[in-house]
Amino acid sequence: MSxxxxxxxxxxxxxxxxxxxxxDLTISAGEFYALLGPNGAGKTTILRMVAGLLAPDTGxxxxxxxxxxxxxxxxxxxxxxxxxxxxxxxxxxPLEYLDFVAGLWQVEPSKARKEAESLxxxxxxxxxxxxxxxxxxxxxLQKVALAGALIHDPRLIIxxxxxxxxxxxxxxxxxxxxxxxxxxxxxxxxxxxxxxxAERMAQRIGVISSGKLVAEGTLAQLRSAIGRESTxxxxxxxxVAPPPATP
Amino acid sequence: xxxRPATLPWFARHELRLAWRDFIAMIxxxxxxxxxxxxxxxxxxxxxxxxxxxxxxxxxxxxxxxxDKPTLAMVAGVGxxxxxVMLSQALEAVTRVYYAxxxxxxxxxxxxxxxxLFAVRTGAVAFSTALLSALLASPIVNMLVVFAGPxxxxxxxxxxxxxxxxxxxxxxxxxxxxxLVGPKRTRLIAQILAAIIGAGFVIGMQAVAILSFDSYSRxxxxxxxxxxxxxxxxxxxxxLPAKAVMGDGTAALVTALIGSAILAxxxxxxxxxxxxxxxxxxxxxxARGRLAKTKNLFLGRSSRDVLRRxxxxxLQRDPWLLSQTxxxxxxxxPPALLLWVNYGEGAGAFVVIVPVIVMAAGQLAGGLAWxxxxxxxxxxxxxxxxVSAGQILRAKIEAVxxxxxxxxxxxxxxxxxxxxxxxxxxxxxAVLSATSATAIQIWFRVPMRRAMFRRRQVASRAATIxxxxxxxxxxxxxxxxxxxxxxxxxxxxxxxxxLGAARALSPKRG
Numbered sequence: 001m002s003x004x005x006x007x008x009x010x011x012x013x014x015x016x017x018x019x020x021x022x023x024d025l026t027i028s029a030g031e032f033y034a035l036l037g038p039n040g041a042g043k044t045t046i047l048r049m050v051a052g053l054l055a056p057d058t059g060x061x062x063x064x065x066x067x068x069x070x071x072x073x074x075x076x077x078x079x080x081x082x083x084x085x086x087x088x089x090x091x092x093x094p095l096e097y098l099d100f101v102a103g104l105w106q107v108e109p110s111k112a113r114k115e116a117e118s119l120x121x122x123x124x125x126x127x128x129x130x131x132x133x134x135x136x137x138x139x140x141l142q143k144v145a146l147a148g149a150l151i152h153d154p155r156l157i158i159x160x161x162x163x164x165x166x167x168x169x170x171x172x173x174x175x176x177x178x179x180x181x182x183x184x185x186x187x188x189x190x191x192x193x194x195x196x197x198a199e200r201m202a203q204r205i206g207v208i209s210s211g212k213l214v215a216e217g218t219l220a221q222l223r224s225a226i227g228r229e230s231t232x233x234x235x236x237x238x239x240v241a242p243p244p245a246t247p
Numbered sequence: 248x249x250x251r252p253a254t255l256p257w258f259a260r261h262e263l264r265l266a267w268r269d270f271i272a273m274i275x276x277x278x279x280x281x282x283x284x285x286x287x288x289x290x291x292x293x294x295x296x297x298x299x300x301x302x303x304x305x306x307x308x309x310x311x312x313x314x315d316k317p318t319l320a321m322v323a324g325v326g327x328x329x330x331x332v333m334l335s336q337a338l339e340a341v342t343r344v345y346y347a348x349x350x351x352x353x354x355x356x357x358x359x360x361x362x363x364l365f366a367v368r369t370g371a372v373a374f375s376t377a378l379l380s381a382l383l384a385s386p387i388v389n390m391l392v393v394f395a396g397p398x399x400x401x402x403x404x405x406x407x408x409x410x411x412x413x414x415x416x417x418x419x420x421x422x423x424x425x426x427l428v429g430p431k432r433t434r435l436i437a438q439i440l441a442a443i444i445g446a447g448f449v450i451g452m453q454a455v456a457i458l459s460f461d462s463y464s465r466x467x468x469x470x471x472x473x474x475x476x477x478x479x480x481x482x483x484x485x486x487l488p489a490k491a492v493m494g495d496g497t498a499a500l501v502t503a504l505i506g507s508a509i510l511a512x513x514x515x516x517x518x519x520x521x522x523x524x525x526x527x528x529x530x531x532x533x534a535r536g537r538l539a540k541t542k543n544l545f546l547g548r549s550s551r552d553v554l555r556r557x558x559x560x561x562l563q564r565d566p567w568l569l570s571q572t573x574x575x576x577x578x579x580x581p582p583a584l585l586l587w588v589n590y591g592e593g594a595g596a597f598v599v600i601v602p603v604i605v606m607a608a609g610q611l612a613g614g615l616a617w618x619x620x621x622x623x624x625x626x627x628x629x630x631x632x633x634v635s636a637g638q639i640l641r642a643k644i645e646a647v648x649x650x651x652x653x654x655x656x657x658x659x660x661x662x663x664x665x666x667x668x669x670x671x672x673x674x675x676x677a678v679l680s681a682t683s684a685t686a687i688q689i690w691f692r693v694p695m696r697r698a699m700f701r702r703r704q705v706a707s708r709a710a711t712i713x714x715x716x717x718x719x720x721x722x723x724x725x726x727x728x729x730x731x732x733x734x735x736x737x738x739x740x741x742x743x744x745x746l747g748a749a750r751a752l753s754p755k756r757g
Contacts, residue, residue: 051627051630051631052630052631053627053630053631072635073633073634073635074633076631076632076633076634077633079631080631081627081628081631083627087624087625087626087627087628088624088625089557089561089624089625090624090697091560091561091564091565092557092560092561092564096544096545096560099543099544099545099546100544100545100553100557101628101632102545102546103545103546103547103548103550103552103553104550104553104554104628104629104632104633104634105632105633106550106633107546108547109543109546109547112546113543113546132564148628
């Protein structure tokens with residue numbers, strides 16, 4: 001069996017109250033995985049721990065067999081993180097931003113510049129390549145951030161609500177780029193509140209509620225788990241519904 | 248009390264409520280005990296200032312305060328220094344009335360009168376400027392009242408008058424800038440102007456003192472016989488504010504009346520264009536200027552170099568920061584002038600330069616370190632890059648210290664040409680000061696948006712206070728080392744103690 005793209009074992013995190021509780025999760029290489037859950041369920045906390053932005057209280061995280069805690073720099077080389085708030089500098093142009101990210105990941109200069117131009121073209125940003133990002137809309141910033149995530153050719157891309165605030169055209173562009181990456185063998189983990197996107201794009205779906213993984217599988221597996229033909233929205237609402245109050 | 252919505256008193260109450268809540272949140276940080284501590288500490292400091300003022304004013308009153316031209320000239324000079332700072336603050340605040348978005352978009356999109364809003368906001372600027380200056384001046388005025396009589400209370404009327412005048416001038420300057428350079432550049436130029444006005448008058452006076460009177464005191468010029476001889480007679484109306492400060496009731500009333508009338512007239516006139524200019528200012532954020540293709544800055548370099556270059560590029564492209572940095576650099580002009588004037592004439596005069604350079608190094612490093620460490624807009628990106636945390640930190644520290652070095656190097660070289668020993672002492676203490684300020688910023692770093700630079704002090708008062716204290720102590724060490732006094736050990740030890748305390752108080756990192 002090949003090394004999984006992501007292997008999480010017994011992961012826990014608490015901020016005064018437990019936010020992630022004993023999570024086990026394995027995602028295969030080349031898989032498109034959607035992580036769903038209500039607000040405050042712990043999705044972003046899990047992903048931030050995977051990206052090395054938060055230290056877990058307990059548990060281990062391995063990216064392609066590399067322990068994030070023991071060898072963070074080696075793990076980060078394989079990873080790209082795109083948060084819901086685009087991490088872009090107001091006073092750099094998109095091209096300069098991509099050069100900066102490529103510089104951080106030590107991408108070979110001639111390859112980086114070619115890739116930057118190609119990504120800007122792919123995401124419809126070529127006309128804005130030499131404008132400062134400070135005046136960009138949220139959607140444009142999100143696309144610049146996504147281009148930054150792709151420029152160093154990561155093997156695992158983690159996206160936290162990447163489609164929030166995007167217009168239909170931009171959302172389509174982003175989805176197409178992500179699907180193309182998966183076709184090339186890249187692993188993608190994405191959180192989203194747009195269940196339709198998860199339903200259409202993800203090969204497997206995990207549902208988090210109160211810091212625990214309450215269900216996981218393909219859409220068909222989730223349907224069979226609740227025992228009837230339902231939409232993902234119905235499945236999701238049933239899985240995350242609070243237990244009925246005892247009289 | 249029910250007020251009719253969107254009227255002047257209604258807006259005034261709304262603004263006052265927001266300002267009060269902001270103030271309380273800033274002071275308390277959500278902890279009631281801090282609020283109590285702040286007020287208790289504030290009262291203590293205020294009482295101490297009264298004691299200091301009393302110890303200075305008591306003997307002066309006993310010796311008699313003459314009502315003559317030299318005294319009025321000195322009072323007017325001090326008043327002008329005060330006014331230049333007021334005008335600088337007002338210009339900065341008035342620019343924000345046009346540019347700060349927060350609730351402006353909501354109000355501009357409502358049917359409420361923009362003229363009313365403008366009147367309330369400029370009134371608030373005048374009020375807060377007057378209040379702050381009253382707080383600063385009150386220990387002196389109160390002690391004058393105690394020692395020399397209640398007629399000194401008239402001096403308080405000069406504060407709102409000066410504040411009103413400074414706001415009126417600031418409004419006219421801002422509108423003139425809008426017309427001359429357009430909304431895109433107005434904010435930047437106004438901020439640079441504010442920095443120059445704030446420091447410029449002080450520096451100008453020092454420069455005159457250095458060139459004409461061989462003294463480093465900014466007040467020397469006001470006491471010179473040549474200067475007093477060219478001033479108008481005591482019956483001239485230009486003396487009104489100075490006479491008002493000295494307790495002349497009629498002069499105080501006339502000054503207050505003139506100040507208020509000017510502000511009212513300027514507000515009424517300027518409010519007509521406020522809505523239009525505020526909308527133009529709102530468009531600036533959306534405007535997308537095209538830059539010329541820049542040469543490759545980041546590719547093919549080490550990760551540390553990439554991070555350093557990013558800091559320098561952002562700094563270079565941040566006009567607002569430029570004005571803040573300019574302010575620090577302006578204070579270096581008098582020492583530079585002193586060096587120039589006294590070139591080759593011995594080391595005595597240069598001793599006064601040492602603390603100024605050391606202090607500037609600390610303040611500059613503190614501000615830049617905040618930007619590089621806490622004001623990292625792409626914190627997640629840099630943290631997820633395959634670079635160790637230690638390397639990131641080192642790259643940022645190098646970026647900060649390099650800028651400080653470049654800023655101070657010309658002065659240090661000039662100083663070395665005059666007296667290499669003093670240059671060495673200055674360099675040594677400037678490095679200590681800059682390193683200490685950077686260390687404090689490392690210990691207290693909290694990720695914030697770069698745009699929050701103005702409010703960085705709010706994030707940690709302990710960091711702000713210890714940074715200022717340490718800079719002052721290293722400046723003192725430098726000054727005493729320059730005269731080869733063993734007393735230099737005292738401020739040096741205090742600086743180390745403050746650093747230790749700051750380290751102990753800093754939040755623990757997991």
